[in-house]
Amino acid sequence: MTKRIQHWLAMLVTTFMLTLSVSAVASNETSANSDNERLGESVVRQEITGFAGADYWRMVKDGQEGYTTSKSPEHGVLISVPGQTWYILKEKWMSPLGALAIFGSLAMVALAYVVVGPLKLSKPKTGRKIKRWSRFDRALHWSMAFTFLTLAFSGLTLVYGKHFIKPVVPTEVWGWIIYAAKQYHNYMGPIFGILLVAVLVKWWRKSLFTMVDIKWFMKMGGMVGKHKGTHPSAGFSNGGEKAIFWLLIFFGIAITISGLVLDFPIFDQTRRDMELSNLLHMFSALILICGFIFHIYIGLFGMEAALDGMITGEVDETWAKEHHDLWYNEVKDLPENQPGYDAAQEADKKGSASQNNA
Template identity: 75%
Template sequence: MLNTLKRASLAMLSMMTALLLTFAMPTSAEGQSSKVVQQEITQLAGADYWREVREGQEGYTTSKSPEHGVLISKPGETWYILKEKWMSPAGAVAIFGSIAMVIMAYVFVGPLMLSKPRTGKKMKRWSRLDRALHWSMAFTFLTLAFSGLMLVYGKHFLKPYVPTEFWGFIVMLAKQYHNYMGPLFFILLMFVLLKWWRKSIPNMTDIRWFMKMGGMVGKHKGTHPSAGFSNGGEKAIYWLLIFFGAIVAVSGLVLDFPIFGQTRRDMELSNLVHAISALILICGFIFHIYIGLFGMEGALEGMVTGEVDETWAKEHHDLWYEEVKSKEAMGETESKPTTEKGAKANEQTS
């Protein structure tokens, strides 16, 4: 009897266990299924959120500045492609192309030398203020150009070869220098405009100067076309500096002070205009530096000492030379009657 009860109890226990397992398995599956559904719902909600972010939709922020609620700017991708894929390579080609051109000009054409010996007599060409302004502008422009090129091209030519910490220090230094020296460039540019604009007004003499290519290359080399105080080339580089320098300065100030309601598109456009104008200036001044240092005998002396030899003045700026000599002759002529009157007065007094 007792054994029968034991066997019946074991059978009932087995059946109850089987029933419990039968009901428990669907419950567990339903729980797992609900978790999967909840996870999918969460993923779908996140997908919608990030889709809106990628599309450039503006969210909520306590900042009142324009577009601060936009995490990802779609036009920014266009700006990045234009800057990195088109402008930067084209700028590098332009700069190295300009350097290659002046090297070939020096090797195959050679510098423009004086055709007659120097007289040893000097003519005043540049005042101390002129020279101070020129060299201040030169230093500011060259250092800004170097720091700007470092920010654009340094990651390609320098970053792979220096420690990361050193590269970070260089970029930080270049960026801070560029930001703080930019306004000084604008101030110097205004002084350059006010100081030399009268001497840089184009005229027909400049057209003839360009037609003979300044007497520096080809069949016209050594012909020394007529020029006043400034020749056609000097006037061209002057107005290149004023026009593109103003664009560089204004666009740089927009980038330097993003606190006046500029949108991202304003900043991106300013960045592209700033870079393109700066590259044009750099290429132009490569030729200017070549002429001053290597391309023309005696050109650098005037901006260093303020004086030029009469032979140099007569060959390269003959109209200015004649004007100066004419004024000197008129001054001597006017001083003679005064001297004679003074002599007669002395005789009467004695």
């Protein structure tokens, strides 16, 4: 019996000792691990400040170029100091001022609608149609309008989405929106450039300024104040339309070139080139967006019967006389502007005449 008790006691003591030793090893390991971690951290810290040296990091922060095996421009610069100026110009100045300009333009057209009101025709429409825009012109205009407006919306999403959309949608949805906006903007941008060249080639001649346009401006287009309803003389395009045309061409070229620099960063562009292009791109886009808020207002609400021409290709005789009298006098006697003119019949007649001559 005593032997049995002795045996049990021995087993109990062994178990107790084993348990003690295992937990001792475990706790030793834990403390060794945390010691190692602490050691590792201090080595890293030493390497950062001690090994590289505080002076080294001061130089990096000051934007000085270090050594790298990469031969690309600026690869040795870890922190770009002028990049911070760009960031401030973009985020603290251009972005809020741009938002102000856009909301300001929207407020101005709303005010113009309420205070000045749409420019109505002073005489009733006669029903006689005058050919103004060809099918090609209209296709060009609406392609340009679609491209410009969708680029404007995707671009504004890229700049302002984080303030207006991100806070109100789930993170995943925001991810998709911003990804789609970026991809759309990058691929559609060059198409805008191509359309811009087509617009320039097709409409530059009729958009050259003449003395008639200066007089048109002096009478403020007959739209406001004491000149309201006076209908100053104009050719095919009036001074305002010519101004919007050249605004589009000038800032459109700036947008296209800067956009291509940003779209294809494979021609050794430096960070400075990209930052400058970005600022120029944003500035030009904001100018055009504000300018075209007025153009769209006039086309949609500001001038009675202006939109007809860009939809059907024809305008009413009264509209032509009142807004583009010089052009009306030039084209009113053309066969295509006579009542009952049938373009298809006319083409047939011309075809058979040339066959007879042959």
